Amino acid sequence: MSNKLALSDDILLRVEKPARYIGGEINMVVKDPAAVDIRFAMCFPDVYEVGMSHLGIQILYDMFNRRSDTYCERVYSPWTDLDKIMREEHIPLFTLETQSPVKEFDFLGITLQYEMCYTNVLQVLDLSGIPLHSEDRTEDDPIVIGGGPCSYNPEPIADFFDFFYIGEGETAYDEILDLYKENRAAGGTRRDFLRKVSHIEGMYVPSLYRVEYHEDGTIRSFTPIADDVPARIRKQVVRDLDNCVYPEKQLLPFLRVIQDRVVLELQRGCTRGCRFCQAGMxxxxxxxxxxxxxxxxxxSLLDTSGQDEMNLSSLSSSDFSGLQELVYAMIDECRERHVNLSLPSLRIDSFAVDVMKKVQDVNKSSITFAPEAGTQRMRNVINKGLTDEDILSGAAKAFAAGWNKVKLYFMLGLPTEQDDDVKGIAQLGNAIAAEYYKIPKEARHGRVNVTISTSYFIAKPFTPFQWMPMISKEQFLQNQRLLKTTVNEQLNAKSLEYHWHDAETSEMEGIFARGDRRIAPAIEEAYRKGCIYDAWVEHFHYDIWKEVLDRHGITVEFYNLRERPKNEILPWDHIDIGVSRNFLYREYEKAQREEITPNCMKQCSGCGAASYGCGICVQKRETSQS
Amino acid sequence: MNIRVCFSKYDRLRFLGHLDVMRYFQHAIARSGIPIAYSQGFHPHMIMSFAQPLALSMTSDGEYFDCELSASEISEQDICESLQNTMCDGFFIRSVTALPEREPNTRKQTGMSQIAGAMYLCEPLPGCEATLLDAITKFAECDSFCIEKKAKNGTRTVDVRAGIHAIGVASSDSDGALQYLVDDHIFDTPSDLVSGWGRERSEHAFHSEYTPRFLIAVDAGSENNISVELIASSLRQIASQLTGTTLPERCMSSHRMELYRISEGHMISLSKV
Structure with a gap:
């Protein structure tokens, strides 16, 4: 390992947390960059502590580095203090492992986990000295790849990427890297490579598609520029998770990061079908x-990391069929090793209470519910299969076991929301508090504390709500005030606490989420005017964004507040996630009729994902046959 | 069984803060499988005690922590190897020493509370060599040199010179050999210094072999702690009085060679128990 750092001691002593920039962590891969064919820079466009908490990068880092011809290194967004210094002193952005400039690499892969990171993507490109626009890049620049959830509607940032990898990274990268070597050996250009990449299933090369618009701003057509370029790009899926790479050694940061624990991914996907949830689809x-x-x-993760906390990760752990067996076995193993076990997204039932008693400190921890909506009607609209009865009985069990803190998460502005649904949130909070006070006074542990948090519903692509209007920022603030008032009117108001979420970031997130290619120039201009770290409230400049969007004629009315008609071409319609547009539209109609759709485990609703021939879709057929 | 671990910290990890070093060793001990003892309670933690924090950007061959083991039939050598096997580049386990059983009814003596002295090796940054060398010569001649020190509860005056027990300088004139300007003869010299410069050590510490360098042995610990920062500020003040030149705030890079405890008026290495 070379010990030359990209930054001088002087700079490292001037910036906050210099350990963000030195690499050298446990399980970091060391290779000789001169001895490999392909250098891959893997980027999470946010600060180190956020990026290092992401499991996806750990998986890809491990997978790439298993190839002897490839060296994958990491790069994160420099924090604002270093960003400033790098610009002033013209220091190019570097990777942590070899501390070498990103521009020297063959690939720069950027994971897009949330929309508000888009200006950070530009920051990373700009500091690396890579032209922001794909069309301006030369043979000297890395191939810039996008991946992760935001690549399912990549249109607002399509201009900045050479291609997007749609779906799970484990399946096609070998083919891509082999193709790259082949193309280079044959003297092919980057254009040649990108054209060939577009033939690999799941790869979307935006420059090979042309968009035309109607006068009203909606899309008239979205077409490939040539016959050999596929019209639709099909999401990549790992069919058998037991037989795919998983990093048995995870990088262990020196700094305390956001997810300061080893992560065990139980499953992918979710069987619930909540209609607002993009991950679920x-x-x-x-x-x-x-x-x-x-x-x-x-x-192996615990042996190779020495971490003292392990997180069982999943969209909905309670639906994992082997959960009880796994958790009881892990509790014993973890206790022996002095490792804390954390189980987020657990539905509160008898099993959960039993487990929580074993792994948590009753006095310090709280129980969490995410009813998302305050009334049963509203929960039917969003297909959140959680009833008042589930919540109240779960809370009662936890209270009986000694807990007295409850956290509740809701959304405001869900489609069809009425004032009664908003008030219902406060009433549900009150009912939970009342449940606590049913316990005889001498058996209680002080006062109960129920925290209600609300966020602003954002309609996301590939959900049944992708056609739905969002409420305006003004309406959202009004709903918050109504909820605040109603909370104060409750009998147990003193036990209730209400937290709310800022509306301005969410408004912008809505525009990015369902945006099209015309958003890109605005993102670029906002970046030029100094916007980075938009996901960090203290760095988000609503005034700049507002001014830039106005100038580019980008309105909330068009992108957020409008009901989209069934026949409108949506900017992301060329991406095929397996779940069909027809299914999503059926769900959209059922939502309006307040009808629920059963969990995949109970009954198949024919969403289309069965075309992948794996997971729950196949298991069910087996059970119904036997 | 209690043990004392001495380790080096160098290269890029000189930018790792004290809290992160503590976290690193908790993880390393867990990986090594050493039978560490845990505290009682709902959130048990490893029983460890770290010696004096090292300033960011400094390298060291004299870092210490004490910890308690839950078993006693394990050799110092085995512990040392198990730990070394889990180290990443930038950390090196120098020694593991079993601590004597505590006498009944005596206070627990941890590495931290025993510290009385420290030895540093400093290297002027390019451009500061001559000025710093003049300043240190002048400094050695002083009987006392007082400086304002910022503490949690206001500033107080510290006599930096009084806390210094040895100053040795190696320059091109002396062909790299160490010449003592000050020596109270109370510090044990690290054995590899006797035969020259401790090359193995300074490879970790510095980028090149260029001179001059100087060695400085000081009071340390909770009572009268003379930090490298205090020494540097003193030298900067002297330099500006002598020649009117203002040295940059960072005028030298420093390497901690050893930490000491005091025994019968003599400073002996913390690893000698």
Whole structure:
């Protein structure tokens, strides 16, 4: 390992947390860059502590580095203090492993986990000295790839990427890297390479498609520029999670990062079908890992990291079929090793209360529910299969076991929301508090504390609500005030606490989420005017964004507040996630009729994900045959 | 069984803060499988005690922590190897020493509370060599040199010179050999210094072999702590009085060679128990 750092001691002593920029962590891969054919820079466009918390990068980092011809290194957004210094002193952005300039690499892969990172993408390109626009790049520049959830509607940032990898990274990268070497050996250009990449399933090369618009701003047509370029890009899916790479050694940061624990991914996808949830649709079909496989991975992760906390990760852990077996086995193993087990997204029932008693400190921890909506009617609209009865009985069990803190998460501005639905949130909070006070006074542990948090519903692509209007910022603030008043009117108001979320970031997130290619120039201009770290409230400049969007004629009316007609071409219609547009539209109609759709485990609703021939879609057929 | 671990910290990890070093060793001990003892309670933690924090950007061959083991039939050598096997580049386990059993009814003596002295090796940054060398010569001649020190509860005056027990300088004139300007003869010299410069150590510490360098042995610990920063500020003040030149705030890079405890008026290495 070379010990030359990209930054001088002087600079490192001037910036906050210099350990963000030095690399050298446990399980970091060391290779000789001169001895490999392909150098891949993997980027999470946010600060180190956020980026290092992401499991996806760990998986890809491990996978790439298993290839002897490839060296994958990491790069994160420099924090604002270093950003300023790098611009002033013309220091190019560098990777952590070899501390070498990103521009020297063959590839720069950027994971897009949330819309508000888009200006950070430009920051990374700009500091690396890579032209922001794909069309301006030369043979000297890395191929810039996008991936992750935001690549399912990549249109607002399509100009900045050479191609997007749609779906799970484990399936096609070998083919891509082999193709790259082949193309280079044959003297092919980057244009040649990109054209060939577009023939690989799941790869979307934006420059090979042309968009035309109607006068009203909606899309008239979206077409490939040539016959050999596929009209639709099909999401990549790992069919068997037990037989795919999983990093048995995870990078262990020196700094305390956001997710300061090893992560065990139980399953991918979710069987619930909540209608607001993008993850629930784009990661279909639901696929589980076997308990045996998970226990082996867990052991190796703990052995090689020495971490004192392990997180069982999943969109909905309670739906994982082997959960009880796994958790009881892990509790014992973890206790022996002095490792804390954390189980987020657990539905509160008897099992959960039993587990929580074993792994948490009753006095310090709280129980969490995400009813998302305050009334049963509203929950039927969003297909959140959680009833008042579930919540109240779950809370009662937890209270009986000694808990007295509850956190509740809701959304405001859901489609069809009425004032009664808003008030229902406060009433549900009150009912939970009342449940606590049913316990005889001498058996209580002080006062109950129910925290209600609300966020602003954002309609996302590939959900049944992709056609739905969002409410305006003004309406959202009004709903917050109504909720605040109603909370104060409750009998148990003193036990209730209400937290709300800022509306301005969400408004912008809505525009990016369902945006089209015409958003890109605005993102670029906002970046030029100094916007970075938009996901960080303290760095988000609503005034700049507002001014830039106005100048580019980008309105909330068009992107957020409008109901989209069924026949409108949506900017992301060329991406095929397996779940069909027809299914999503059926769900959209059912939502309006307040009808629920059963969990995949109970009944198949024919969403289309069965075309991947794996996971829950196949298991069910087996059970129905036997 | 209690043990004392001495380790080096160098290269890029000189930018790792004290809290992160502590976290690193908790993880390393867990990976090594050493039978560490845990505290009682709902959130048990490893029983460890770290010696004096090292300033960011400094390298060191004299870092210490004490910890308690839950077993005693394990050799110092085995512990040392197990730990070394889990180290990443930038950390090196220099020694593991079993601590004597505590006498009944005596206070627990941890590495932290025993510290009385420290030895540093400093290297002027390019451009500051001559000025710093003049300043240190002048400094050695002083009987006392007082400076304002910022503490949590206001500033107080510290006699930096009084806390210094040895100053040795190696320059091109001396062909790299160490010449003592000050020596109270109370510090044990690290054995590899006796035979020259401790090359193995300074490879970790510095980028090149260029001179001059100087060695400085000081009081350290909770009572009278003379930090490298205090020494540097003193030298900058002297330089500006002598020649009117203002040295940059960072005028030298520093390497901690050893930490000491005091025994019968003599400073002996913390690793000698």
């Amino acid at each position: 784009i990661y279909r079909p639901n696929r589980e890992r076997s308990v045996e496989h998970l226990r082996n991975i867990a052991k």
